[in-house]
Amino acid sequence: MLDFDRYFVEFEAETARLARLAHDTDVQRPIPTCPGWTLEQLVGHVGRGHRWAAEIIRRRLLEPVPIQEVVVPVDPDERSEWLMAGAWMLGDAVRVAGPEQPVWTWQKDRSAGFWLRRMLHDEVVHRFDAELALGIEGDLAADLAADGVSDMLDTAATLSRPDIGVSSAFASLAGAGESLQFVAIDADLGSGREWSVTRSPAGVTWRHGPHRAHVTVRGPALQLVLLLNRRLTVGTADVEIIGDQELFAHWLSNSRF
Known part of the structure; x- marks a missing residue:
């Protein structure tokens, strides 16, 4: 694992990269690596996951809660702000609780920090989904x-x-x-x-x-x-x-x- 300060930094940076892609691209564009999804659906999946994990951590839950449906804003500026807001919710929840705070997860690592790392790597993959759909050759440390x-x-x-x-x-x-x-x-x-x-x-x-x-x-x-x-x-x-x-x-x- 990496240092948790690094996870915070990379998580916000990855969300910003995806937000820029979602801002400057037709969100009805298909995502070939996620068959049946558009960019709008990909953004909704990521933003919904951020908010769901943040709720689990914020409420110190030891059991899962249903994932709520979300509406991705149509306006490009609002869409980017919405995506970043979900990332900030999750990051702030982990900071307040502390990465070691016990919460429900689906792995043996039952800590708030699990969600930051898991959502970061989920978002990295989905950022590449968007870039591959646009013919962009992305990078990663x-x-x-x-x-x-x-x-x-x-x-x-x-x-x-x-x-x-x-x-x-x-x-x-x-x-x-x-x-x-x-x-x-x-x-x-x-x-x-x-x-x-x-x-x-x-x-x-x-x-x-x-x-x-x-x-x-x-x-x-x-x-x-x-x-x-x-x-x-x-x-x-x-x-x-x-x-x-x-x-x-x-x-x-x-x-x-």
């Missing part, structure tokens, strides 16, 4: 992209468990000892650039560090996080896949969030 890989693997570890009590698209990732390794090749990452993943009957587990694996996927951290979130394909991502390609194809087909 390597350490933030690497943290996004860890966040995605945390999601897989939780939602692949057969004991979670809900139906999950990740359930088929439970396995019989199959192993995968993801390696970020960015020179400035230092430690924490390797993720070793094991599929067991109890679900997915992962740790940092090297490991002999059935399949290894190597590339820049940004390419890895976009590939794992299916915003790039095996054919379009700048990665090298070594070993059992079918095993990795199965992972991608069964990790839709």
Whole structure:
């Protein structure tokens, strides 16, 4: 994980980037990486998530609440302000409560800080959704992209468990000892650039560090996080896949969030 001050800064910056895109673009533009969505629906999804998480933290809730419907403003200025306002609600809620405040989450990390990190990485992916729809080649700091890989693997570890009590698209990732390794090749990452993943009957587990694996996927951290979130394909991502390609194809087909 990164320092929480960094999460606050990056969260506001990512929201501002998406707000600019939503301000300057026809919001009825389709988003190919989110089939059936327009930019307006993408913005609504992000802004609704900010407000929902903020309510959970602000009220110190230990159980989830329904996600409320929202109306995305038509006026471009108001739309950008609305999106930023949701981010400020969430950021302020975490600051007031403190990142360690116990609240409901759907992962084993039951803290207010979970929501800041999770919503940041959700928004990073959706910012790329908007940029890919516009033909823009976006960027992201390597350490933030690497943290996004860890966040995605945390999601897989939780939602692949057969004991979670809900139906999950990740359930088929439970396995019989199959192993995968993801390696970020960015020179400035230092430690924490390797993720070793094991599929067991109890679900997915992962740790940092090297490991002999059935399949290894190597590339820049940004390419890895976009590939794992299916915003790039095996054919379009700048990665090298070594070993059992079918095993990795199965992972991608069964990790839709």
